[in-house]
Amino acid sequence: MTPDRRRFGAAILAAGFSSRMGAFKPLMDLGGKSVLERCVGAFQQAGIERPLVVAGHCAAQVQSEAKRLGVPTVHNPGYGDGMFSSVRAAASACAGLPDLDAFFLLPVDIPLVRPVTITLLLHAYDGRVAYPVFAGERGHPPLIPAGLIPRILGHDGQGGLQGLLEGQPGLDVPVWDRGILLDADTPDDFAVLLWRAARLHVGERDEALALAGQSMPGRGLAHGQAVAAVAVGLGEELNRNGARLDLDLIHNAALLHDVAKDRPGHEAAGGALLERLGLGGLSPIVGAHRDVPPPASGVLTEKEVVCLADKLVRCDRRIRVEERFGEKLALYADNPEACAAIRGRMQHALALRGMVEKACGRGLEDILAGVLP
Template sequence: MPQPPGNAQPAPALSTPATPTPALPRTAAVILAAGLSSRLGEFKPLARLGDETLLERAARLLRQADVADILAVAGHRAPETLAEAERLGIRAVTNPEYATGMFSSVLAGLRAVAELRPRPDALFLLPVDVPLVRPHTLRLLLERFAASGEAPPAVLHPVFCGQRGHPPLFHARHLPELLAWDGENGLRGGLDALGERHGAEEVPVADENILFDVDDQPALAEAKIRLARRGIPTPQEALALLALHNAGERGLAHGRGVAEAALTLARALEAKGTRADVDTAFDPGPAPSLDFALIEAAALLHDIAKGQPRHEAAGAALLGSLGFHAAARIVADHRDIAPETAPRLTERELVYFADKLVRGSTRVPVRARFQLKLDLFAHDPDATAAIRRRLANALAMQQRIEAAAGAPLHRLVPGTQDT
């Protein structure tokens, strides 16, 4: 299984409606869309990803972050880029020196931003070929900027697994310095110089796509796969989310334990090669293949809101707000699933049941997992009745899994045998 991201310092969790945040800065953005597109083999700004052009995706991402002024820089095949920008309702400028390198396009965009009125407080720089950055990444960068008060760092870099990615956010007061940069090492050199003089901050984000660019046809094919799976955090993104929300070693160990148990069950069902279903009266069709990455990510994240009232609903709401809807649906139901609401064994049922096999980071039999609660609430008849109902549901799920896999649970998941 992947390891948690290293190097970057933990960032506060994304704000919730119950957590007041400072007003976000007025923000502008420059989309760099002037390059030759030589390696891709087609014109990047108009290359299609899903039902949108890459320029359209960039503009929509920035609008989702409430960026006030969006400006595209055209160069190669400029008339086409300008026409697309007009269709999208965003500003555009042309860089006649685009062939000299990307930094000339950065400068063209910055000069246009310097003329904006009202002037922005902060500025994103986003290459058009980085099309899958998640909206919550931009929101987190803006929240960190706002929370820095009167003296925010000159540059905020999104970081995933210790690597800086796109888009950087920098304070617009430093526009003159960046415009005066001599161009050595391009944009990276200019931002590094600003950071050395005025401070820079690395902001950990749960977004692999800050490191992903569409530079050739294999990358465009990969982008289409990633687009189709946007509702599913990768396991590495799940670990980053746990770090952002201060899950701690115990929470991380429990999530890993549940993920390992759920994946073990999934592998057993896949190896059996039969329907992951016992009662065909519910659904006579063939069971689809299980999504192992979704199982792992949802299992890692199932307790991300532990400690909050109705933590399963709170966790699902958090993941839904980040766009991770497939994982959110599983997290919402991990506490209890009644047999009549589960016509077949899917990722949801496996994560739910795996959670009943792990106490802390240790595997236990289902009955032992519930006995602790029964002992704790022995004085409360209503609570005891509810716990016994959940235990009955879990035992019914165990029977279905054993029947589908053709083996008793303790053989499927060692350490779960009743004593």
């Protein structure tokens, strides 16, 4: 049940043959969980505790897995007639849910939709068919008004579900989740999903950019992009000199480091926000970006790189560490305690700069030449 007390359901369509995959998709292992478990988990984490699973081909195996996951199944005896037969079976089952307002339909071969996407659709729902949209493209799962169930049950299947819904009022909901577009039709597709499953906590660069665009004001976004450019430039040069830094982690954490800039203690608030969004890999970096001392190990990590990059950017332009902190010292000149803290952070930043220059064998200005004006 969502905060506004409306009732939502969900159905996962898992009745197909998986003919192009060469294996039965619902039960394939995707990063330690079955494909079906990934789908079920997305809904459960968004508050829909018992999504329905439509079974058909290999029904006994699907039913067994659904039982293990604690969710009900519906059998589609006509699964050989195509996906719309499963859509009908799902709609018929959802019709039996009391006081249902709307329901999701998710093909099992789109298993890496983020729970936050489900939540965004739930909160945006206004009685129209709600579609998640990433990079201008609609994806799965749509959230369908229960009032359309009779139309679905009476439809001849021509044009599939998409054809039926095209004539209905729709609501496009921007999301930052590329998983709404990624299916698993072939082994090559599945290889992409395996890679993505291992990286969900970091996200992809275009996802981070979409999240930043949806969450940050224009000036904050421009600053984040500038810090990301500097941080990636540093990371690339360090990697050329023997480091093994995760450049996507650096980029995304740097881009989103001020995602909670308008909140008290914005560093910790930003880290906590990203953790809630499923980007826990970014949280420690964002939560610490204000001040990171040089590591005792002498080995620079993504955290130090992002912190230093932030100290090298004012607004969306590069600045020297001494100039950046000199401005702060002038601003707080009549506050000895604040000045002492500023000097401490400046010494840390200078030490990090020295470590980067030593590791790369050249000065910072040379390393970052051409990165930002």
